[in-house]
Amino acid sequence: MTTMVHETAAPAARGSEIRRHELAAFLRSRRERISPEQVGLPRGVRRRTPGLRREEVAHLSAVGVTWYTWLEQARDIQVSVQVLDALARTLLLDASERAHLFQLAGSADPTPAASCPTVTPALRELLRGLEPVPVCIQNSRYDILAYNRTYGRLLGDLDAVPPEDRNCMLLVYTNDQWRSSIVHLEETMRLMAARLRASMAGHLGEPAWKMLVKRLATESAEFRENWERYEVVNARTKTKQFRNRHVGLLTLDHTDLWLNPELGARMVTYVPADEESRLRLEKLHALVLADEQQAEGIRR
Structure with missing residues (x-):
């Protein structure tokens, strides 16, 4: 019996060792391709x-230098998803490289860059069918899991945002395009922080939630101030106003349609509140279609 256990465990241990060495090599290769100037450091x-040097990667990722050195030496150490997320950002990984990093580390990527089983092909088709009304699917952490073309241009160019950064909290607090598009920005930021805190009560131990709050607190003094108010508020329907750079002021009625209350998945819709906003949404949709046709013509 003992021999069988050892024979079974050996391949698994060997596979883990191979992954650690692959992870170490991958991190070194990514580190060596980034210039100090790309991350705001002087070359010297x-x-x-x-x-980059190892200590620079460690500093930018807020991890210990010794610990990061062990990681590049393929030591048998545990790597949290928070650290993997920080390394991915420091090393400027694209979506494919980020997925590869998490796979080598044997971890699931908790950001919206990963696929969501809630978003079925039928739901994606429904989003498109509701155009020109802007519609997206979010979870209770404000990750944008899917969206139609009109929503993608409502507050900026969402297609240009990396998938792992498509989170309404991050966009409202750190993205200049989104911030300039929201008419009542201060009120919106306070309400969103209060909703996030209310939702987080059921997810206090989950890494993805802690990662989001930590990143927001690091990158936004406004978030830190609102978060420390300890306000809580539940989801509610309300009228919102946006300044779209293509079509002007839009007054829209915001409604949440719950798809999976347990997971927090909801369809967020923005229906025009007046005739002018309806016409402007139609114009925005036409602009998006024209851009698509032009891009298709270039590809051909």
């Missing part, structure tokens, strides 16, 4: 290392 006159 005595730099011999191609790309």
